[in-house]
Amino acid sequence: MVRNTGRRPTLSARAAGYFCPVMGPRRIGRILLGYFLRGLLLVVPATVLIWALWKALAFLDGIIPIDIPGVGLLTLLVGLTLFGWLGSTILYQPVAEIGEEVLKRIPFLKTFYGAIKDLVEAVVGNKRRFDRPVLVRLSASSDLERLGFITEDDLAHLGLPKGKVAVYMPHSFAWSGNLVIVPAANVTLLDARAADVMKFVVSGGVSKVDDDAS
Numbered sequence: 001m002v003r004n005t006g007r008r009p010t011l012s013a014r015a016a017g018y019f020c021p022v023m024g025p026r027r028i029g030r031i032l033l034g035y036f037l038r039g040l041l042l043v044v045p046a047t048v049l050i051w052a053l054w055k056a057l058a059f060l061d062g063i064i065p066i067d068i069p070g071v072g073l074l075t076l077l078v079g080l081t082l083f084g085w086l087g088s089t090i091l092y093q094p095v096a097e098i099g100e101e102v103l104k105r106i107p108f109l110k111t112f113y114g115a116i117k118d119l120v121e122a123v124v125g126n127k128r129r130f131d132r133p134v135l136v137r138l139s140a141s142s143d144l145e146r147l148g149f150i151t152e153d154d155l156a157h158l159g160l161p162k163g164k165v166a167v168y169m170p171h172s173f174a175w176s177g178n179l180v181i182v183p184a185a186n187v188t189l190l191d192a193r194a195a196d197v198m199k200f201v202v203s204g205g206v207s208k209v210d211d212d213a214s
Contacts, residue, residue: 133197
């Protein structure tokens, strides 16, 4: 016979009753769903990154078709490094002048080559342009603002007066964007790293600035 002492259950007894209940199907389903969503958060970003890197490396490796995997990519890297070295020597200038002279005779190729060259220089070259993040007010009668990067603050070559700047606004979850011309008064320079602002925009505002990135 069990005696009733009148004492309340101890913490360990209550914890045992809390953690060992008879769980119903709905509770089990919620727990499994939570584990599944947590697994997605852990696996999907790494899987997408590995897949993108694999596709990029496979594409680069296929530019120079060699039967041995990886040799085409290695050859491409060595070739680009060699061209970079040649571009820093006196041999590059006369060859570049001849190439540009040929391109001047083909208007479409000249425009396409010039745009690609300027874009590459703006991203990885000495004339970087995506290094001034700004907040742009799109209309004086609205509080709507967008993040962007000043790419040119002198538009005289377009026949535009002073006081207007060119701002590139990247799209979220894409490698595209819009170029807009706005009054300089509508632009506010941001005290933030360009890489952090780009990551914030491309991620749709989900990514945050790393505390140790400064």
